[in-house]
Amino acid sequence: MRLSKKGEYAVRALVEIGFEAHLRPNSLIQISTVAERTNIPEKFLEQILLALRNGGVLKSRRGVEGGYALAKPPEEINLGEVVRLLDGPLAPIPCVSATAYEPCTCPDEESCGLRIAMKQVRDAICAILDNYKLDRLISEVQKRRASKTTAWQFDI
Amino acid sequence: MRLSKKGEYAVRALVEIGFEAHLRPNSLIQISTVAERTNIPEKFLEQILLALRNGGVLKSRRGVEGGYALAKPPEEINLGEVVRLLDGPLAPIPCVSATAYEPCTCPDEESCGLRIAMKQVRDAICAILDNYKLDRLISEVQKRRASKTTAWQFDI
DNA sequence: CGATAGTCGATCATTTCAATCGACTTTGCA
């Protein structure tokens, strides 16, 4: 039931890019900067950001002063979308996928026990990720980062 | 976020074995029979049943009239246990796994957005699978199989 | 023109997955 590195890096990078957008609206951030800050191999990250761009989540500009930015406001980007873009369907098995259904090899899909259970798992995963908007995630992150720095700031 | 074939086959086979136990208590069922009924490659199924046996979910007897049966009552077998046995941890990423934690490459685990979101996913998956007992699953299956056959039986 | 930065396709090594093979052991029964 693992998320791939691509899916993992995509979310981590997106949080960083969204964070930057929050600090400096209308700015662009470079692949190399994102790679540094997130600890993601730069060349690999390149592929991932490109996929996010082609999927309409990011926009980019080439050349000097170029870089990436969110293609839409963070409240319109949800994690389900992002993970699907890089990892494919969220469903644990294809016969319970709403977005990429494929039949199973079991004798009868209607009464298949595995399917009954995995349908519930799929629904639970989708309920979380399809409703997790980037703005909410970023504010969660911000809250935690803030409580780290202020911890010693007030401790004079 | 896929379940492997092993995990898939394990649950399907277990439902079949549990079903048999319900119909004929104290009986053993052969690999070949399970393979036929569930449409699972026999030699592959062999590996899986062996793992379930070594994991304490099934018991077996060799030789003539040998076969497999549940090692404990179906209300003591949960799907989380079964899936972990064949597929490893349920968590989407190792840094949110309770049973197999491993650190991440992100700069700060505490404030990592990916981790915040995936923790929730992990909890949701575990809440479902660790509480899904085999007896409940089997009765769900039975209900659906029954409604299939009686559909025409009453339709005289 | 030249530096910067994204784009794109190809390639690669490793691991995982799904499955199969063959030899072996245990068991029950004739």
Add this chain to the structure above:
DNA sequence: TGCAAAGTCGATTGAAATGATCGACTATCG
């Protein structure tokens, strides 16, 4: 005792996915 049925076990295989890297190309700005 010997044979057939059935589980056990280790090795191997082929294919695919994964994670990553390389190098050439293109757009943009000053």
